[in-house]
Amino acid sequence: MEDFKAAIYHGQLTDALSNMLTKPLPSFNNTPLNIAVAGEPGSGKSSFVNAMLGLQPGDPGAAETGIGATTLEAKPYRHPVLPQVTLWDLPGKGGSPFGEDPFAKVDLNRFDFFIVVGFQRFRTTHADLVHEIQGLGKRFYFVRTKADLDLEASKRQQPSAYNEEEILQHIKEDCDRGLRREGVADPQVFIVSTWETNRFDFPLLQERLKEYLLRLKRQAFISNLPNICLPVLEQKKASMKKRIWAKALWLGVIAALPVPGLSFFPALYLCMKFHTWCYRNFGLDDPSLADLAELVGKTATALKAATKPLTTASVALWRLTDLVGASVMIVEYFHWHHFPIIGCMVSGGISFLSSYFVLRKCTSAVAGDTHRVLIEAVKGEGKKSI
Ligand SMILES: Nc1nc2c(ncn2[C@@H]2O[C@H](COP(=O)(O)OP(=O)(O)OP(=O)(O)O)[C@@H](O)[C@H]2O)c(=O)[nH]1
Ligand SMILES: [Mg+2]
Known part of the structure; x- marks a missing residue:
């Protein structure tokens, strides 16, 4: 870091960055990673954070969940397994129709990576959030929650035509299409139910985070260099x-x-x-x-x-x-x-x-x-x- 700072001081921007960009991945192991969980109100952000922490609602240290607006400010939760990873439970974007939008007060720039949580079909709130994140030059995964509700509704509606795989595929395609329409070249969509963390894409999401952790940390580190x-x-x-x-x-x-x-x-x-x-x-x-x-x-x-x-x-x-x-x-x-x-x-x-x-x-x-x-x-x- 001292060499980097010295090179910046002497106006050698290319040398400074080239040293950082060629560092081997393991050297980013100790870099802190702040992952923000964002989305519309009630989409299941806090429930998702709890699921990631392996906690049930009401457990000590669990995020508060509920039907009304429950999360009114960004709250950090240390990941129990992934080193130096903090999940941030954000208030819902769009807030309450009666008062201030607590999401508007959150400085998104301080987060390194985003998990955008959405339920039901892809909407303008998701699109706006995606634009905001992309505008900051940051990356995100899209998590579509409450898959259990979709399956249950379909089963009730047309029990004879019920096909779980088809329904999940349909949901994924809707999210994928919506994200591509917003200019996301390679959308990463995960369908989950926070009540059933061993089903759908939840295990895959955890695996993916673990697998790409060092790359995410590297990206967080590199994008923080201008502030350093x-x-x-x-x-x-x-x-x-x-x-x-x-x-x-x-x-x-x-x-x-x-x-x-x-x-x-x-x-x-x-x-x-x-x-x-x-x-x-x-x-x-x-x-x-x-x-x-x-x-x-x-x-x-x-x-x-x-x-x-x-x-x-x-x-x-x-x-x-x-x-x-x-x-x-x-x-x-x-x-x-x-x-x-x-x-x-x-x-x-x-x-x-x-x-x-x-x-x-x-x-x-x-x-x-x-x-x-x-x-x-x-x-x-x-x-x-x-
Ligand atoms: N069936 C089902 N219900 C869920 C799921 N995830 C969350 N919920 C329910 O959805 C409601 C809202 O969940 P929260 O986790 O509080 O949602 P939130 O996005 O944090 O809400 P705010 O903080 O108010 O924006 C709660 O009643 C949860 O029990 C899910 O995967 N399946
Ligand atoms: Mg919440």
Whole structure:
């Protein structure tokens, strides 16, 4: 991790990520994995969490279940067998029609993987949730609960035509179709009944989680890397303070020369040059981005789209404050007919302050861009392997 942070600090994004991406799977064994169980209210999320923990409703440590809205905030449950795995029981998406939606308060970004729980047919609530998860670049399994109820209803309706396999297949196809319609290329659908954990796809789901655990942890680890970079980027920004002071002071001195408006173009030029230097220094120049794009199998254009570079026009707008000092000088020259002492002081002071502000803004913008580029670079990394 120290090597990774050092490489980020020195603007070597490709080296930093390449080290992490080539780590062997077992090295992710101790990575914590937070799995969120989400879905519409009453779909059986808490019952599913209990089933995963091997608990019955009402057992000590079991999630609360019931017909009314029972889960009103995200609650963590440590998996009894899978190491470092926490299941999060979330409130139902859509909430109660009478009050606030407690689901809206949950920060989905803090979870590494999702189990979307749905019952009955595939609906817009499922589609919305899937979009939200995909928008975060995260992966999910779709769990269709209460299969026992579907079978029972079918048996009652048409006992002579009852065919369990056909009904389950029909349910699976409905979920599969719904997910593909929402742009999920390879939907992972599991049909379960939380009351009968040895039937349907429940055992397969547990097996799958166990089998892909390390890959899930690797993906969680990799997608968390941009957040690990945040303090490093802050440190890098802080290390530039001296350079910014020196440049701002230099621009202040130029502005204090008794020629109105002399500093405007040199200042604009130096600010934009500093901006380009920052991009290179943070590892966001074109050749570095091309290398990074190649490493993560994306286009440099896609990575570049995550950046928000400052434009010359916006920097020029900030520099318009320099005109205040120039105006005072002009008044002193042509109205008061003397050497512009006050104008020089005002012009130098304002130029120093505005330069300091613009240069600080440059470093913040480029640090923010680096974070966004890293998020884009690791987005979806490892998707195909889960
Ligand atoms: N028949 C059947 N009933 C289930 C199943 N799973 C859950 N239930 C019932 O469905 C109701 C709601 O279950 P919960 O687990 O509380 O649902 P939830 O999604 O956590 O509900 P909220 O937290 O309120 O959003 C309860 O009465 C459960 O007993 C299942 O697989 N089969
Ligand atoms: Mg619940």
